[in-house]
Amino acid sequence: MKILQLLLVPSLVWGAACSAPAQQTFPLYTGIIPNAKPSELTETSNTPPNGGVIIANVVQPSLTAFLPAPSMANGTAVIICPGGGYACLSIDNEGSEVARRLNQMGITAFVLKYRLPNEQSQPDPSTAPLLDVQQALRLVRQQAAKYSLNPERIGVMGFSAGGHLAAAAATRFARPLGGNSDPVSVRPAFSVLIYPVISFSDSLQHAGSREHLLGKTPSAEEVRQYSNEKQVTAQTPPIFLVHAQDDKVVSVQNSIVFYQACLHHGVPAEMHLYPHGGHGFGLQNKTTKDQWLDRLQNWLDANGWLTKQ
Numbered sequence: 555m556k557i558l559q560l561l562l563v564p565s566l567v568w569g570a571a572c573s574a575p576a577q578q579t580f581p582l583y584t585g586i587i588p589n590a591k592p593s594e595l596t597e598t599s600n601t602p603p604n605g606g607v608i609i610a611n612v613v614q615p616s617l618t619a620f621l622p623a624p625s626m627a628n629g630t631a632v633i634i635c636p637g638g639g640y641a642c643l644s645i646d647n648e649g650s651e652v653a654r655r656l657n658q659m660g661i662t663a664f665v666l667k668y669r670l671p672n673e674q675s676q677p678d679p680s681t682a683p684l685l686d687v688q689q690a691l692r693l694v695r696q697q698a699a700k701y702s703l704n705p706e707r708i709g710v711m712g713f714s715a716g717g718h719l720a721a722a723a724a725t726r727f728a729r730p731l732g733g734n735s736d737p738v739s740v741r742p743a744f745s746v747l748i749y750p751v752i753s754f755s756d757s758l759q760h761a762g763s764r765e766h767l768l769g770k771t772p773s774a775e776e777v778r779q780y781s782n783e784k785q786v787t788a789q790t791p792p793i794f795l796v797h798a799q800d801d802k803v804v805s806v807q808n809s810i811v812f813y814q815a816c817l818h819h820g821v822p823a824e825m826h827l828y829p830h831g832g833h834g835f836g837l838q839n840k841t842t843k844d845q846w847l848d849r850l851q852n853w854l855d856a857n858g859w860l861t862k863q
Contacts, residue, residue, distance in 0.1 A: 637714025717750020798831030
């Protein structure tokens with residue numbers, strides 16, 4: 555009965571959200587949240603001097619829908635995973651601002667406020683983010699008709715640690731976490747990875763992301779399981795990668811090893827590397843006149859995801 559409640563009630567909440575044309579935020583789960591335990595943890599939100607809202611201590615994960623003009627909507631959706639080293643979420647710079655730009659391409663965008671690993675509120679902190687992105691894919695696909703979406707054209711996008719999560723969604727969909735028996739697929743149609751954390755191996759890791767997700771002393775098996783380049787198969791969906799060579803926070807080698815893994819398994823992949831730009835540039839790498847979002851639009855168009863249905 556509890557499982558039925560978990561599967562059905564979010565759909566009812568979602569149905570109410572769909573009737574409103576403006577952006578709207580709604581819970582990812584209603585009632586029982588998997589891999590959660592009672593705690594006094596409280597979500598925080600702040601705006602640093604350079605702008606943009608930063609969220610931490612997420613307890614109630616949610617989706618915020620950004621809808622394109624009806625005349626532009628093409629039936630494709632993207633679930634956006636903001637970055638923040640699995641310690642916080644850059645919800646504006648790598649979330650809502652990106653969603654609005656995707657709307658200009660006719661894409662329906664959903665910004666995912668996913669749970670960050672925390673022992674106070676989760677029995678298994680390492681699985682909470684992936685549980686949430688898989689639930690987001692499931693929920694968007696279940697309700698595709700309400701948004702005039704093609705359920706086969708729902709992709710994911712992630713920045714930095716959010717890129718690690720989006721890469722995990724693209725490689726670990728065969729066995730959804732949490733024992734959810736819903737038959738709806740959690741495989742994304744494509745995955746867009748912007749300066750992503752990919753590997754947790756000692757030579758490539760972003761130490762903060764790995765420690766926040768797996769703790770200070772992860773086992774060799776945990777490191778392997780959460781190194782996304784080792785999880786690529788022939789079933790991995792098409793991949794789009796962007797990185798700057800001078801990224802001092804997340805080595806460009808993360809994108810390179812993932813691209814190489816895609817080549818090895820015959821997965822369609824496109825990668826754009828810029829000499830400069832550093833880390834966390836969001837929508838605009840100010841060191842170049844070439845904008846990665848234009849390259850992304852070309853890639854989406856070439857694959858038919860911008861064709862109206």
